[in-house]
Structure formats: C-alpha cells, structure tokens
Amino acid sequence: YLDELRLAVAWNRVDIASSKLFCGDIQWEPSQLEDPMRDALLGDRPALVRLFVENGLDLDEFLTWGRLSELYRGVPEASLLHQLLERRQGGAEPPHYQPRTRNPWTDLFIWALLLNRGEMATYCWEMVRKALGGRLLGCGELRGDPSGCGGEGETPGGTGWGSVFGECYGNSESRASQLLVRRSRLWGGATCLQLAWLAEARCFFAHDGVQALLTQNWWGEMERSTPVWKLLLTFFCPPLIFTHLITFRSVWLWRWRRFWGAPVTAFLGNVVMYLLFLLLFSYVLLLDFAPPPPDGPSASEALLYIWVFTLLCEELRQGCFTGHQPLAQRVRAYLQDPWNEFDLTALGLFLLGAVCRMFPRSYASGRTVLCLDFMVFTLRLIHIFAVNKQLGPKMIIVGKMMKDVFLFLFFLAVWLVAYGVTTEGLLHPSDQRLAWIFRRVFYRPYLQIFGQIPLNEIDGAGRGSPLEAEPCTNTYANWLVLVLLVIFLLVANILLLNLLIAMFSYTFAKVQGNSDTYWKSQRYSLILEYHNRPLIWGWTWPPHLGPAGPCLLFTCLPSHPRPRPRTPGSPARDLSPEQDTQLLTWEAVQKENHLLALGRQKRDSNTERLRRTSQK
Template sequence: MDEALLSDDPEAVQKELDGGLQLSEYLNRGTLQHLYNKAFEDATPKQREAYVFNNLVDRCLDQGKYEGHTVLHVLGEVISQDLIQDYEIPNIYDDDNADRPLGFHDLLLWAIATGRVRLSRLFWNLGSDQIVSGLVASMMFKFAAEHLPNDIYHADQRSDLFKLSKEYQELAFFVIKECYRLDKKETSDVLVRQRRDWVHIAPLDAVDMAEDMEVMSHAACQFTLNNIWTGRMASHTPTWKLVAATICPPVLFFLEYVEEEDPAHEHEHELSLWDKVKFYFTAPVTKFMHSVVSHVLLILIFSYMVLFELRPLSKRPVGWAEGLMVFWIAVLGLEEIREMVDKRVLIQTWISNVWNFLDVIIVGLFQISFVVRLCMDRDFEKQNFQIIRILYCLTLIFLCVRIIPMFYLSKNMGPKIVMIRKMVGDVVFFLSVLVVVAVCYGVTRLALTAPKNEFSPGILGKVFLIPYWQLHEQMLDLEEGEGPDLPWYVDFLEAGYMLLVAVMLVELQVGLFEYTIERVQERSETYWSYYRYDMIQEYQDRPLGPGPFLLFGLLWKQWELFTGIPTSSPFRRTFSGKVETKLCELERKAVSNVQMKLEKGVYKLRGSAEHSSPEAGVKLGSLRARMSSMEGEMEAIKSLLQDYSKK
C-alpha cells in the first residue's frame, strides 16, 4: 500500500482496498507520519520547491516553534493558522487528540500536500463530507499556487494549481447543487451540520473560509442564510411587519413563527407568548433593526451634543448628551472586546477588517478626547478648546461612515457599496500618477517663474496647490512673475500639463470608474450574496439589547460563559442519529449523482483535461491519425535516403 500511495497510482490503491485492506487498521498517526517523511525524502529539488506546506513546517521547526510537538501537529498548525488566517479552527492533528481515528480525508490532505494529484481525486471520491473536503482541497491548491515564486519559471505550475483549485471548488458546488435539487429543506441542514472528521466545521463555514462567492450565491446557501436571518420567524415574513414590530413591540405576537422539528413528537405544540418574545428578540434580523435605529439615534444625539452642548467646562459643565455618549460608546467598546475574544483571533487579524479598525478609532478617539477635555486646565482650555471640538467632529464623521456596512444587507444598495470600495483603488492609482506629474510640473513652473525664491514652508504649498487648482480649472491669484507676460516656454509647459492631466488622466479615471461599475453590476447579486453572510453571522452572535442597553446583553453573555449554560449556533448544528443518517444519505446520493453526471458530460469541470468535450476528442483523434501518417511518411523517406547513400 505504501508503494502504491507514494507512486501516485490510484488504480493500485483501489486494488488494495478492493482486496480487503481495512483503512482503519492500516492508517494511524505513525503510518501517516511515515508517508509524509518518505514523500519529502524522495522528492526532487524541483518537487520540494512546490511542497509549500512542507516548507512552512520546516520554517516553523527552524524557528523553534512548537518545540516538543510532532511534525503532524506542526502541519495542523500551518493548516489552521496559515491556510485559514481569518477563521478560528482547531488543529486537526493536535497531539492532545492523537487517538483520533484517521480516514480518507487525512489521506486527501497528504496527497495535496505532497503533490499526489491523482490520488487526491480518488480520496475525495472515497471519503465522506465531500462538500467540506472539496472546499478545503480548493483552498490548499490555491494557497500552494499563491506561495510559489511569481516568475516565468513557475508560471505553468501556478496555472495548474489554480486549475486544480477551481476543479475542487466546482466539485463541491456540484454536490451542493445536487443536494438542493433532491431536497431543499434537508440541504439547508446539510450545510450547517458539523463534521467531526473536519474538527466540527460545517460546509457553510468552509464556503466562507474559501471566500467562494460563486458557491455562497447558490440558492441552497441563500435559502439557509434566509432561515438563519429570520430565526424562528417565518422566512417569508414581510419587511413591513418586522418594521412595525420594531416600532410597536406588541405586533410581534401577530407574526408567524415556525416550530422546530422534533422527531420525538408527531404533533407540534402551540407557541407560548414567551416563546414568541424570545424568538423575535433573538432573531438576527431583529438585532439588526434595533442596531440601525440605535446607531441613527447615536448620530443624532452626538450631533446635538457637538452643536449645542460642547462648551468649555469653565462656562458649562458636561451635559446629559455628552454623558450619555460617554456611557454609550464605552458599551460599544466592550462589545468590540467581546467580539475579538469570542472569535479568538490575533489582534492584527481582527484589526485587518476595516470596520473593526474603524470601531477602534471611534471608541479610542472619543474616550481620549473626553479625558483630555476633563484634564485641561482653564488657561489651556480657553486657548485650545478648538482642538477638542475638532476631535469630537472627527468622531462624528467616523460614526456616520460606520453606518455604511449596514447597507450590505440591501440587495440594491449592497453592490453599490462594493463599487465604492473598489473605486477607492482606482482613486489611489490616479492620485499616485497625479502626485508625480504635479510635483514635476509644480517644481519646474516655480523654478522658471520665480527663480529668486528663498526656502520657506509656503513654497512647498505652491508646488502642490498651483497644479491642483489648475487641474480644477480654477483661476489663481496672480503673483509677481506670474501673468500674461510669462515666458513662452512656461505657456507651453502649462498647456502640456493641462493636456496630460485635465484631459488624459481624468478621462482615464472616468474610464476606470465605468469599468469597475460594469464589472460589479454584472455580478451584483453574487457580491450581495457573499457579503451578507458576514453581516448575518455578526448579528447572530451579537448580544441582545439596542444602544446602551447592549450592556445587559453583554452581562448575560458573560453569565452564560461563567455558569456553563450551553449555547448553540444555527451556523453549526448537531443532529440526532436518524436525522444525521438521513442527511448523510442525501449527501452520498448527491455525490453519486455528480460522479454519474460527470461521466455522462452533464457536468463539466472547467480546465480539466479529462472532461473535455466530444468534439475536442474527435479533433484530437484526427490529429493523432495525421501525425501517425506523417510519421510513416518520414520513415519511408528515411529508408529511401539510406538506400541512396549505400548506392
């Protein structure tokens, strides 16, 4: 079996399995460790360069990390931390869980890490949990491609790895598609069922880890997200009813709720009033609406405070609005800390999210401003109070910007936010080129028109301001040496600058904006479907309570943690024996259908040579026949030349 595995021979491996080899008896941590070591030892230098995961393991060992742990443990850390940086998953090969039984998914990881491409497909077929397996395989191939040297010598290898990544992503997508075709309701459960072999992650988690917009936008994933979004309320509940319940809470008793299926009971019991209250207030959509209302109220009160209350302490004490803002924003700061601790991610990873970073700025800037305001002495306060006002106004600006991600949940406005984000990159490109051109023109123009200037900070302003205002075709205040009597070559310089910047660069920027808008608009629903996942998950995990009342929700969360009250997440669920068996059968049937449809050509893997079209096969056969004919003719010519040379 070892020889068949190391030689990347799926036929030989299948023959061993058909011959009665029990994988549970053959495969253990020692065997798997031996396979990794042997594969790396037998690899050529070129192959070792492509073994990205092995290279990362060696780097960790050389740096002294994970001292005292096995190589498998280090590999598990690489997979859980380097492969999936922004997501918390346990180490699949943790030494503390060394007695975990191994299976085909472990051989799949081995095959991918050691470049056994043919075996990876075999183990994907033989294993279970093909959705998660396919998405993890897709991530690993993509990760390996991105960590190869980006040069011409590795271009083909990188391209092949990206194709393999796409292939396994499509395999997972086809399985989800087949499950949804067979049973919509059970597919929703399949997507959130925790997989023990994959450290209890669910397929929907894996889709998010892989950052796969195509899979996330499929109807099966969106159907599941809709169910999570409305909680135990009916997913078809109109928005106006939810808004009415937010404004007038008694309306919640007239909303439609769904009873969770319980296989142990044949009949559903009627929900109590308390059940309706609990289901309404714990639904992510309710938390979102309360959050929107409270954030708008926060902006209004903050604006009132800045406009009418903010005065030096010597003239007016801290008002009610400012006191409320201190408490409210402090609660928001506690919520950010709770979110970071619950996700158990590194601070730099958490801060890498632009909205988390903005939250930190809002909380930090306001609290620092308030503390400085209290610590000011009266003389300093009279002279520099405008600084405090500026800091408070900056906080207000950031608070207004912070409401933008809430638009992601709107199918119409969400893609527009994506457009704005992508256009920021276009603006950075434009400004980079503009700075180069403006400095070149500004320095040259100033040197030609005012050669006797002495150095001063104002000179630097002229270098940038004159080109900037000319870009907007604004008239400048003419100074000495500037005006109609400028030398002719300065006029030509200005004309060239206006032609280059005001015409070419501006038109280029407009074209880039149009291209970005068209590109996002074509996939607007895909972008909306993908970004709403993070928003739904955020509000699912968010404590109860709008505005400053969020403090009570935070205290309840801590009480649950302290007392060990079990909590469950609709994104990761466990099912009873019969239900789980039924879901496994559905997934196995879907995998069987996918394999059958791949063989028949109903499903085609893009970029995969083994699934080329029949027309391509006919053309290839014709080409081979012609090559064979030419080869025969060449042999005949060769023999004639030999006979001629003998004569």
C-alpha cells in the same frame, strides 16, 4: 509479475497494469501491493492507486503511522511544506504526522491537499465519507490549482462541491440545510458554511439552497415577506408583537422571544440606534460642546460618552468573547475584517478627542479630533448597505474601484509635484514663507485642474492680507509658466482623468458579473454577526429605552450568554450521534449518485466515444 508491476508504476502505465497484470489470471495478495501502492502515492499516480484499491488493497491495513510518516518524508525539499515540517520538528527527528486511524482516507486526502496534488485529492475525496466538508476544505487548499478543487470551485454546478450540494438539495431541502449547519467533529467542530467561508468558495454561497438557508435564518420565525415598516413599528411599540401585525411560524406564546431573537430585528435595532447616536453626536458638536471642566461637559455630552462606552464594550465582546478558539486567534480573526478596523479607528479617535477636550490647552485640538471622528462614524453607515440586494453588489464594485483611485492618485501626485515646484520656482523665487510655498506647490495646481486658476480668489488663508505683503511675481519667465500651465491641464484633465474613467469602466465590466456572487458570500458574515448578538438585548427591555444597560449587562457576563433558540437555519448545530450517522449516510448516497451521473455523462460524451473508437 511483481517486478513488472513495479515497472508499470515507475512508467505510469496503468493501461498495461490493468490489461496484463490485473486481468484475473494472477492472484495478488494484499501484502504484495503495499510497496507498489507506496510508490504510486509518492510518484503521484492516482490512476494506479485506484487500480490497487479496486483489486484488494485495504487502506485501513496499509496506512499505518509509519507509512504516513514516510509519505511526509517524501515531500520535496524545495517545497514550503518541507520547510514547515522541519520547523515544526526542529530538526530533531524526521517530519511525521500522526493520523486518525479511524479515517485513513481523510488523512490521505489531507496529505494530497498539502502537496497540492489535485487529482489525487479528488480521488481521496471520493472515498471520504464526509464529502461536502472535505470538498470545501480542498477548495481552500487548491484554490490556485486549475486541475483541482480550486478550479472547479468557481464553476457553479460543475464537478465539484456545487453539484454535490445540488444533488443533496434536490433530494431533500431540509436535510441539505442540516448538512450546512452541522458541526463536524472531523474538521474541528466547523460547519460546511464555515469551511466554505474560509475557502472563499463564493459560488457555493451563491447556490439557491445556501441563500434560502441564510434568508430563513435572517428572518428567524417571522414570515419573509414582512414589510420593513411593520418591523420598525413593532420595534418602537413592542406590544404589537402580540397582535396579528407580524406573522410567525411558531407558537403564539414565543412571539416576544422570536421577534427580538431574529437577526433582522437586531440589524434594524442597530441601524435605528446608530442613527440616534449620530444625531446626538452632531448635536453635541454643533450646539452643546461646553468649555473644559469645571464648566463642562454637559449632560448630553456625558450621555454621548456613555453611549460610546457601550459601543466599545460591544467591540470587545466581538473580538474577545465570540467563538471557541484561543484568544489570539479570535482577536486575529476580528482584526481581519476591515469594518472592525474601521470601528476601532473611530473609537480610538473619540477617546483621544475626549481626553484632549478635558484640558484648557488642548480643548480646541480635542474638538477638532472629535469633528473628524464624527466623519469616521458617519462613513460607518456604508456597512448598512451590505444587506440590500441592489446596493450590496455596488459596494463590492466601489471597493474594487478604490484601488484604481489610489493608482490614479500616484500618477497625479507625480505630475502635480513636478508642475507645482517648477512654477513656484519661476514665479516666486524670493518667497521664503514655507506655508505659502506648500500652498502654491500642492494646493494651487490641484485646484487648477478644476478650473480655479486665480489664486487670490480661492485661497481663504490669503484673504484679508494686504496685497503689498505678497512678494512680487517674477515676470521674467511668465511665458514659460503659461506654457507649463497648458501642458499640465492637458495631461491632468484629458490624459489622466480619461485614464481613470477607462480604469473604472474596465473594473466595472470585470466585477459587475461577479458582484452578485461576492455579495451573497459576504451576506453570510453579516447574518452570522447579527445572529451572534446576545438575546439579552431584547429579553430585558426594548432597546430603544436605553442603549447602555443591556450592552453593559451582556458585556459583564460574556461567558454565560442566554441560549439562543436553535432553529433549522441556525449557523451551527450539534446533532445527536444517531442523527449524525443518518445524515452522513444520506450524504454518502447522494455523493454516489452524483459520481454515477458524472461517469454516465462522461461515457456518453462524444469525446469519450471517439477515444474508445480509436482504441478499438
């Protein structure tokens, strides 16, 4: 019988094994199933693995360190995982993996994920106790596999994590919220929200339960229906916190702490202070940009330098002192955000311009750099729109369209250079002025697209110069230039511009349906950013009294922040062992209910009924 079982494993005939070998007539010892189990795992036979487990094989006894090492040694040599394992071991010994003996199904689940075996990983996930976190981890690993978690992850309410969390949320909203923000020791202290963010599980963030939690955390202990004007009025007049202008859900005595600790207050404070910063910046550039030392800089410009220094301190805090990972990982994660790169660019340009303006020779260059830097700082305001439900999704669409713009500019540049060089060679063959040549090759054809054809009326650099200083236009091939102008305008204005409009329309139609889902997933990162802002910003004095002091204070003490009040909506919470056990038990019950419902639905489907009828 053991030889027949090995043949059934080799041929992947689970029907023969279940009907002939596991029908109750043969008494199998668990030790007899260990070698077939190993072959089934290596051969990717999830149905046979399930059959062996259901008939007495104990995975706790089977999955020793040696067997798991053998499973990893069975990785195909052409796979990326095999190369990474060899690189890790340095060729000194066979690749192996030391499992956590208390979680054998988790180790097997990770092994299946690394081998991109979706069906095997799904079965292992069913046996893992921490269902939601493992499923989200699987979505990140199997994102490109339509048969695994990645395919299911894009379907809200399907057979993956969406319906599992939906089962939990329908049973108890409070426990489901705790499940999202609970730190899991098994997954390195990460929460389900963090795993979902790493896995890019956008549909998970689009779930009503997740959005309700994020909204609760965004408003803190204040009522969600609080108008923005009340928040702004209280922001500039803090004693109003102790009136009935704003409704709180907690005790009266904690209103000051709850108001300044809410992410929405930190966001509005950041917006107000940033607008004041831009106002000061523009005033310095336009009205109070003093000459180089010893005459300057002025008092307003010195205040601007102090303000920018506080912004730099905040960026250093976000990049170096936020999180519990090693410094290199924190910096790498910080640089992955395009808006952080935008901030560093703006601060770097400001530093360059401030240094140049201090010396007489580079004073004008410094002013020019600061003027360009003001544009970069102003464009940073676009990030504020991310919090708005109407404008946030439009930002996603604009970001996708930027790729179409760059593709359009490539085609336009090729056609523009071809036309510009040709016409310049035909009209001005004797002109040797390099600056004018570049103007007429690039600048003139670009303006001709918009109807600005007479060059002497639009080129500001040529105004005021005598006409006789201009080289005579070559009239020999003037007719050919006119023909080329007609063709250039025809291709640029009709073909390329309509191509760009068609690309925009396609991108808009493609992204519009999913833009809301994209925005809801990015909303998590925005709320997390302002939730991690130190509370000392509001505990010392109201932020409108001075931006420098609070920022400098919490930057100098990055390792000793004030504890933030842990509300149920906090992004991360540490539960006691008793609470953690109760929550995981409740999660396991909800997962079993979900799997039973799926099995019942499958049995009642018309396809399954036809299959059973055909077999009979």
